[in-house]
Amino acid sequence: MSDNDTTMSTWLAEHPRMMGALFTLVLLLSSAGNAMAVSSATAGP
Template structure:
């Protein structure tokens, strides 16, 4: 999918911009939560 078709799709479906942003935030939070439980013993 090219950048132009993504821009066109999001221009035609503005609610998807919010959905994609929300998914990005949730994935970021899940990554941070998973990383905080990771313990490394040693230097």
């Protein structure tokens, strides 16, 4: 597990643009999840 974490952090250090892209992707997916949760709510008895 530690070796995998080191490999990923090294790769991200070598590719800083991907860190921003992954962060943006996480934000978009979390926003989409919230939007889907709101749209599936049913009003009524």
